[in-house]
Amino acid sequence: MSSSAPLLTLLPIRDARERTFAYELRTHPVAGVPLSDIDSEARRTLTFLQRGDLLRLVRGRTLHVPVTPAVVRGGAITGFASADVAFVLAADALDDPDTLRALEKYASAGFQFVFLGDALPLALPDALQGSLVAFDTGSVSGLALTNIVQRLLDAGARPVARQVDDRATRERLRASGVVGFTGRALPRGRRTAVEARPRALNALRVLTALADGRPPDAAFDEFIASDAVVAQNVFRAATSAAVGATRPRTLTHAFTLLGREAMLERLVVATAFLLGDCAGDAELPLIAIRRSRALERLGSALDRVGHPRARVVAGLLSVADVATGLPPVVLADELNVPPLLRDALLARETSLGQLLDVVEAHEHAWWDDLFARCEAVGIAPTVVGDAWTDGWQRARLEATARSVGDA
Numbered sequence: 001m002s003s004s005a006p007l008l009t010l011l012p013i014r015d016a017r018e019r020t021f022a023y024e025l026r027t028h029p030v031a032g033v034p035l036s037d038i039d040s041e042a043r044r045t046l047t048f049l050q051r052g053d054l055l056r057l058v059r060g061r062t063l064h065v066p067v068t069p070a071v072v073r074g075g076a077i078t079g080f081a082s083a084d085v086a087f088v089l090a091a092d093a094l095d096d097p098d099t100l101r102a103l104e105k106y107a108s109a110g111f112q113f114v115f116l117g118d119a120l121p122l123a124l125p126d127a128l129q130g131s132l133v134a135f136d137t138g139s140v141s142g143l144a145l146t147n148i149v150q151r152l153l154d155a156g157a158r159p160v161a162r163q164v165d166d167r168a169t170r171e172r173l174r175a176s177g178v179v180g181f182t183g184r185a186l187p188r189g190r191r192t193a194v195e196a197r198p199r200a201l202n203a204l205r206v207l208t209a210l211a212d213g214r215p216p217d218a219a220f221d222e223f224i225a226s227d228a229v230v231a232q233n234v235f236r237a238a239t240s241a242a243v244g245a246t247r248p249r250t251l252t253h254a255f256t257l258l259g260r261e262a263m264l265e266r267l268v269v270a271t272a273f274l275l276g277d278c279a280g281d282a283e284l285p286l287i288a289i290r291r292s293r294a295l296e297r298l299g300s301a302l303d304r305v306g307h308p309r310a311r312v313v314a315g316l317l318s319v320a321d322v323a324t325g326l327p328p329v330v331l332a333d334e335l336n337v338p339p340l341l342r343d344a345l346l347a348r349e350t351s352l353g354q355l356l357d358v359v360e361a362h363e364h365a366w367w368d369d370l371f372a373r374c375e376a377v378g379i380a381p382t383v384v385g386d387a388w389t390d391g392w393q394r395a396r397l398e399a400t401a402r403s404v405g406d407a
Contacts, residue, residue: 009365015180039071046071046077086113107128114134114160133152186322199278275320284323288319291356291363318344
């Protein structure tokens, strides 16, 4: 990420079955200093988008990009006619006749738009019928949410709820007709795959036991070989990371070819996907890998954050409660985690736990929180942004390689 690029994050937008169908781009000016006007900021975001990095990261899913009416009227979005992008505007842009004419022209040509806010006219124009309308849940609750959804449906819109961070609200919105939502991943509870949970926990036990940097021994080999599903996942991770003549043919060959340290690294990736299987959530492995790689990179810039392996394992543990449905305190006891990782799961008072808070603040676009936490731990927000982008790229490579290997 260049010094002139904004801080950015991508929030998954999930459908009623919690499958990710799009990503919402959230940006913040670097160093927390806004530009002179929001139109310039929107144009800078489009310039950054032209590099193609973000579209490669979302890989086939729609990217929701914030713009302004002036940018739309000026024709700056024309270059994205063939890209899978939906442009996000404030709903009151529909009140301006010139903007509305431009929107109708672009919509007729196949452009997608998302309107932010619940203040819509009685009905959307024909060309914009079926557009997504996103609204925040933080300021309203209960019956008011249901009324907003119904009003949006009556206007010919498809409602998307933002910042839905509790199960009861999510279920209420689903029942009222919301087509998508953003928010934190929530513990799966009874929906967790019962047969997958013990396997994921066993893999985490091995990783937490070795998080202090001690070398894996023959017991590590035995653990991998003792469970056919774990062995298959580790072997898939090993083959996806290798190319050409170096591609292992069997699990034994992989250990011989790569060595135990490399196979332990492959167990990290395999465990991320095991956690995804446990939760029945294809997005969760990407979150786990992104956090692990970001923590691994950021830890090298700070003191007292443990062995690099501990940082990686902390990223996996940060989604383990979501995947397994077990509260963090139960997970800590179940896995017998060492003190540093126990703190990362529970109190987050050590440097590693604080760094995990930084990564999560960036991930969820809690920008004010991010700047405050970065100052507290002594790290620049741009460094966090670079680590997050690197984590995204590495997670996407792992997912792509796995998909190719399965083909």
